[in-house]
Amino acid sequence: MYRQDVTVTFAVLLLIGSVTAGFSGYNPVQNASASTNPNLFVSAENSQFQNYFAGPQVIQVIVSDPDINRLDQAYGEPTVTINGKKLRMAQATDGNWYAYFADRNQAIAADKTVGLAGKGLDFGQFCSSLSTFSPKAGVDYSETKGFTVAKAGITGAVDKPANAAAITACTTATAPAGAKITHVIREEKTLNTNGAGFAANANYTGIWPVVQLYDFSGFPTDVLVDYHKAGGDQIVLLHFDRIPTNLISTSVDRTAYPVNSQVFVQMNDPQLNIDPTEEDSWTWGTNATNSTLYYQAFNRNGGADADGTAGMQNLIGNLTNFMFNHNGQFTLNPAAQGVNVLDFQKNGKEPLKSADGTGRGQTNAVRTASIGFSSAPVTFIESGGVNTGTFADWDGGKIANLITSNTQAIRDVSATIRYNDVSTSIVGGFGFASLTVTATNNTWAGGQKIPVTLTDTDANRNSKITEHLDLFN
Template identity: 35%
Template structure:
């Protein structure tokens, strides 16, 4: 709901009055299109505090929690990314660009403002900004139309420049690092993998942490095309429009930031690639549903920030399932960092039946709720094969919590998707292992086992 308020003149007093409260910046080092949150805590009953950034005045807006907030970023890098956003209200849409005359010249003359409003007019309606998704709402009684909030105050920062944020006698110093991409790292959860097992990535890259108020998500086309997408999937792994409803997106409208990242300070960062192409295969988890993107389906890997403003990303969802599986020895690279892993020796004759795509579905991760454990098995022999599909669930101590199986026959070339159910009684970390045997009486493996980790809260 829009609340139109009376615009007040901004009274900014020169000098360093004694500060009350606490000055906070969300990142002491930033670069690219990263947004920095600047806040003054503990001033709920005071007027707008006087905060400067290298001597330039910042507008501080009081949130519903009583604290005062401003968001700042680099003008050029924001323009590059915002200009590459093809669908309004999606991806990294920074909103509508306004000059220093915005809100009756109440900003510093050096400031460019990107607003949540649909226009730069004093009175507006909600627009298409799609960053700062976790920002506190503006408190009523302020000096502007709250449909403009949150807005981002941008400036021209020089590479490797120190930027001083001052509030009275308090000061925080930030570095705008033009080489932040060189600090990005990639780690694997292990050095060798069973065939068809999850491959879990940990990527550390502050540049991917564009939104300090929310968990950023990025989706990479790992086939070497260089296509990179941001915030294209919602919390359920679906594509959403600006109103939050699931839609089928026309592939012709899908845009990516691959080329724009190079021009927005990412350097060699922002690129995830695997080799050889057939060594790893992607599979959807709750971070993504690649069937909604048929033009690029089959090579998408989505990563999510582990916590807002952490700069740490993983390709596992909240149930512990990854969206990469090991097929052969592989190398995976992110920026200038790369890792190589090997495949563990498989049981004899592993190609008789292929077990793949083990996943947990229809489950919200809460103890006491049933979960469906499913897989995909395919017969690569020229004969019908009897089999037993066995699912074993163990806790962190290795104790068996659940054991179930299905038995049947599979025709040559046939694909089956067997499923069993399991209801976890207690929160914790569990390992789900699926096996395909000749029968429950003949424990001869027809396929290497598959394994996933499930987190229950």
């Protein structure tokens, strides 16, 4: 009898969610506008968000100019102004010149929320513009509304000032000792200490990074950053105001989810980008009846930062003071129709704990060291690099904080998320599978391999990776 050996190859067609990609990695030259300011990079310059910034965001200014980038040559400090007031620049070991600035009143409001030095929105300690302390000969901050230093120990420096009038002059002439406490700039560049070049001394490196403060309180305020370069000024115009609602969005990766599938949520909100040097992390207690918000509960690698310490301060009551409008509060209902659609799970950005040790469960089964059961903690980490304003609930391994329940009961029911006063549904839904056999001229010759394609949306549990499905006879 004739025998035919058959080899069948299956391929699962994955439905890949359409998610707007984050911006590329941080590069000051690439991100600067080549036509108008090729040597000036300002972290809040972003066409997607129309150059808006708000609240206690720290803005980084970089002058990347080959005319003044050698480390072994002394240059005059590049002249940069903020609305006509001088912004002091310092050269780092990469040859670029750096400065940081923020709104004075917002920096004060943020710093007052700090529960433990070096955690949360810690700006460091405050000095007035009348300070006689100078980090280097010829450097003062007299054209600002004050400045902050990264370490404690300078005479006259004030921690958590009650208001602008409470900021006093700093007078110490020696470098501060101790650990860095500024937490809103975590990956600053190292200053150039080459004696033949910028020659940053122990005073300068001891207070670095310095945040220079200005008064933008009469918002909406236009903020003009001007690099006065020989041959023509290079200018970036920013807007300090509440972020327009139409610039903020939240999206999910698919319209319907099978059981036990990753739920990828992306949030676009530039106001959440506090630190211009490192990815920011925000953790919400998303239970609408017990809404909470924490900055840097976890670091960018998912390790505990403020979580489990006195630095874990709930900021939900400060949103109005921080110029948040409808944004800032994120809530989640995992059972909008009474059937639980979503579970919470640990990943590489949020180490959830559960009684059974799996790090997964419904709201009453998961917690962090500081956020209790039934609070529904979800962490978003800045995605695609620093200064993107794009935040995601997944880690580098494409594992999300949220996953659909492993039960057929989720069919045609939903969970809801709400941010910026806009609700988005996460719907449980199943599809039909199909098999397609592809034969040349509808003929299958003996001994010939033939491709067989299986299309099954329910087998697609993770839309961000290529999955493999093994089928056995």
